[in-house]
Amino acid sequence: MSFTLIGKKIGMTQIFDGNELVPVTVVEAGPCPVVQVKSSDKDGYEAVQIGYSAQKEQRVSKQLQGHFAKAKVAPTKELREFRTGDHDGEYNVGDVLTVSKFEAGQKVDIIGTTKGKGFQGVVKRWGFGGGPASHGSMFHRRGGSYGHCQWPGEVWKGKKMPGHTGAKRRTTQNLKVVKVLEDKNLLLLKGSVHGHNGGTVYVRTAVKKKRSA
Numbered sequence: 001m002s003f004t005l006i007g008k009k010i011g012m013t014q015i016f017d018g019n020e021l022v023p024v025t026v027v028e029a030g031p032c033p034v035v036q037v038k039s040s041d042k043d044g045y046e047a048v049q050i051g052y053s054a055q056k057e058q059r060v061s062k063q064l065q066g067h068f069a070k071a072k073v074a075p076t077k078e079l080r081e082f083r084t085g086d087h088d089g090e091y092n093v094g095d096v097l098t099v100s101k102f103e104a105g106q107k108v109d110i111i112g113t114t115k116g117k118g119f120q121g122v123v124k125r126w127g128f129g130g131g132p133a134s135h136g137s138m139f140h141r142r143g144g145s146y147g148h149c150q151w152p153g154e155v156w157k158g159k160k161m162p163g164h165t166g167a168k169r170r171t172t173q174n175l176k177v178v179k180v181l182e183d184k185n186l187l188l189l190k191g192s193v194h195g196h197n198g199g200t201v202y203v204r205t206a207v208k209k210k211r212s213a
Contacts, residue, residue: 051076
């Protein structure tokens, strides 16, 4: 069964795991109250709607105020819907989802937004090698030839060129959960997680699990 929590990236640190020094990313996940449960009979598909991070009631629209009041849940800043399988009774409105659903050694996927870097050239954006750095080359950090003199006489679609860099939704798969701190709602994940500190992330059980040989 797929299980998802909303959280935020805290930052990176390192811990000792036996005799090994492991770099980890600290992610605060939950608590996430269940605001709505959708079923295939009533809504046409199975899904659960959860919230994250408390919000003042006056900062929420009247429509959402009524939505939260119907579920008897305090307003939250984040409100997201995630598809679920056919699990009757697995989620109930008013339940609070926490990191207790995860355990050390488990693999998870992290969905978030990469750091935005504005308009950048091809060297920074795509890792192009550029031209010679010697004197008089007149070709240092440009992209080279983009078009064609004859056929097809145009720039091919998908050609890597300068442009807006970062600020894209990305998923990092199969990150190992090194440690779970239930009392602080924290997950320690091996390796790095994209995005800036404080950015919103979604933690879910790994979809494409690697099989051991």
